[in-house]
Amino acid sequence: MSVLTTHNLSVAYQEDATPIIADVNLTIDAGTFNLLIGPSGSGKSTLLKSLAGLYPEFGGYLTGDIRLQGQNINDLTIIERVKKVALLFQNPSEQFAMTTPFDELVFTLENLQTPPAEIENRALAALEFVGISNFKHQNIQTLSGGEAQKVALAICLAMDSDIILLDEPFASVDPTARLELLEKLQQLQQAGRTIIISDHDLAGYADIITKMYTIEGTNLVQVTDPTSYFAKFTPTPATFQPVTTASVFELNQLSFKTGTRTLLQAISLPIAQEKFTLITGPNGVGKSTFFTALTRLKAYDGQISYLGTDIQKIKLPKYVREVALVFQHAEQQYLKMTVMDEIELSLKHALHPDLWTTAKIDATLDQLNMATLKEHVVYQLSGGQKKKLQILLMLIIGTPVLLFDEPLAGLDLASVQTIFALLTTTAAAQKQTILMISHQLSGVTQYFDHHLIFDNQTLTYEVH
Amino acid sequence: MNASLKIAVALLISLEISFTKSISLNIALIVCAIIYLLFKQVNWKLMLYSIFLPILPAFGSWSSLYFYGTGDHVHMAFVLFTRIFAYIWIGSCFTFTTNIDELLKSLEQNFRLPNTFVYGVLAAFNFLPRIAQEVKTIRLAARMRGEVLHFYSPQIFFKAILTSFNWSNNLAQAMRSHGFAEGERRTHYHVIKIPTWNWLAAAAILIAVQAFLFMSPFN
Secondary structure, three states, rough: EEEEEEEEEEEEEEOOOOEEEEEEEEEEOOOOOEEEEEOOOOOOOHHHHHOOOOOOOOOOEEEEEEEOOOEEHHHHHHHHHHHHHHEEEEOHOOOOOOOOOHHHHHHHHHHHOOHHHHHHHHHHHHHHOOHHHHOOOHHHHHHOHHHHHHHHHHHHHHOOOEEEEEOOOOOOOOOOHHHHHHHHHHHHOOOOOOEEOOOOOOOOOOOOEEEEEEEEEEEEEEOHHHHHHHOOOOOOOOOOOOOOOOEEEEEEEEEEEEEEEEEEEEEEEEOOOOOEEEEHHHHHHHHHHHHHHHHHOOOOOOEEEEEEEEEEOOOHHHHHHOOEEOOHHHHHHOOOEEHHHHHHHHOOOOHHHHHHOOHHHHHHHHHOOOHHHHHOEHOOOOOOHHHHHHHHHHHHHHEEEEEOOOOOOOOOOOHHHHHHHHHHHHHOOOOOEEEEOOOOOOOOHHHHOOOEEOOEEEEEEEEO | OOHHHHHHHHHHHHHHHHHHOOHHHHHHHHHHHHHHHHHHHHHHHHHHHHHOOOOOHHHHHHHHHHHHOHHHHHHHHHHHHHHHHHHHHHHHHHHHHOOHHHHHHHHHHHHHHHHHHHHHHHHHHHHHHHHHHHHHHHHHEEEEEEEOOOOOHHHHHHHHHHHHHHHHHHHHHHHHHHHOOOOOOOOOOOOOOOOOOHHHHHHHHHHHHHHHHHHHOOO
């Protein structure tokens, strides 16, 4: 039996604009697990927000219709609608209005006019199911990406929604938490819920999905041979070397904590110069904090030396010209309005200006598929384009060391490959050292020389 | 006492002393407020704040009337001086013993304030700490790009406004997808009822103020 059908659904940003997705005729059966893939910026979020009833209220112009269990979505009240369809957002920190998981659940259940006597039990049962009862009164902003998404899932559960839509829910979730969440979703599906999820990383889906869809151009098409897609996401065996060459950083008895919790116990190790080092580890273990220590933004114990000098003895304005951080959210790095304004600002401070001629900039923009976007407002770019521009801006500055915090979250495989092509050639030309924190490992491990694992309060090099 | 009643009493008394000229009433109110706050065991640092904060404006009002006023200016100078302290201490009785959560939820349930307003304000308060963090991040990100932004740089405001705009839109969507609908009836997990003694206490306080005002031998 179908729970969700669309008839000639088209969505555009404005009434007379070309649609982002057009003529979608979708029939989703009850109790199925559906995966939606497609390049960054192809309209996956737009489609899911339309199906959840958030568009046209919050943007977008819709034609055609959406039916939930036969009823037109426009004929339902908000409360009736969320009981049928719930949406879990990509950014875990921006989907809660209250401060703690329990308060957010209470808020939701009150909205649904749940009798007060039932509220507590339903909230606790939902938290129990996703396994986060311990955090129920903790501030949501202090939860890791994985934990926050579990809270969001608990809410979908408490609402008792028949259909659960998830818009790239794992962009900031570590592989272990991702598997736990996928397992919970599968249990929900087996209990009769319908799941529609969009994702770039296909690892872990092969055995659980019923149907797979992709967006080609503006059309939604069902993928008839999912196996060929999954093949690209089987982990490629990587080889990582021990550090034997010159080092850029020397950690000497380095340790740090957050509040009273120890994140790293005293450790001494080198980080190789002009090499690519990958850093992995579970959510909340302290990887980003490690970067803040390397950039002198956070106090630590022990010593970090950069090319033989204690980093505390280098003047800060000089040090930020040596070691720069590429933020997790691209928008945070922007200061101007258009793509070209941003590039010019970076050129003003470039350490290797001779490498970045006008022709070279044009060629690079072309390589990134952004040649036509020069006068575009940066905030209106798609998620993938924002990320590509941010990385280009930081490469133009050309600091000897670049620290990347989760640069691949939310990028499709093709964009990831483009970015690495740019990164490897530029880093070689400018003799740069690259350190990168990443959860997404599909198709990237071959670019790295070294692999640091951050777990159990320690850092260890993986060698094989 | 119930948060809404408490703020109503505080506002009514403040309004009344804006029109009275009784130094003794102002002092009596300050003394009562201090006793109340001591009884409530409010953090002494906050209490110090309430002592030192009003000194400058109180002294300023006092001196402008005392030195440059006409008519009954010496008396009025002291009325103004004590009035400013009274405002601050009456306000403290409310702010130091109530949180915004209690007040908004009580206004929603007991006084039918629209839920959009209640939860909009609540969500905005929950976002405040994040905005401070965001400003720090903006400055840092700029430094990584070779630009130094000062606290007065327009770029910081531009970026902070842009970010807040984005957040508020995301938040509205998140609240909607958690079933929040404007003007729709909601149930309440914690039902807030105003006990009768609260009404009686509020009335008693207001009557006591009038009684003091009209019967006190001092002015």
